[in-house]
Amino acid sequence: MADNETGGKSLQDIMSGDLFANSSGELVSVLNFMEKHGTPLSPYQLQGIAYLRYMQAKRGNKAYEPIISTITNMAKNLTFPSTFIEVINAYFTGQFIDKRMMNNALKGGSK
Known part of the structure; x- marks a missing residue:
């Protein structure tokens, strides 16, 4: 379709x-x-998300949140x-x- x-x-x-x-x-x-x-997310995906969250906390903004959301939301399509x-x-x-x-x-x- x-x-x-x-x-x-x-x-x-x-x-x-x-x-x-x-x-x-x-x-x-x-x-x-x-x-x-x-x-479930792979260990590499979880490591990537953890690193992006670390970078966000270090920089004090949510610049990587769209990437994190995409990774977690696309898991269902797999x-x-x-x-x-x-x-x-x-x-x-x-x-x-x-x-x-x-x-x-x-x-x-x-x-």
Whole structure:
């Protein structure tokens, strides 16, 4: 789909919000959690963010905040759509989502 057809939203945005807005609050809560935590930042990204925050504190301004926000906000777009689909399928087929299954899904692994 082109960006103008979806209003500039990513697949992850649509799956975590609009598509299941009228569904169970539990499913929407899980998808919203996954949207923010589906793909963890790498150690290098965390080091970069820490360094940028250090530089901001040293200079006394928030000059690097747009870079930090971009890094953290773009992480959700790196979460594989299949991760969302696995959780949605598990929810609707009545499979119990245990901690092990959620950790596997969030790591992007397959069963």
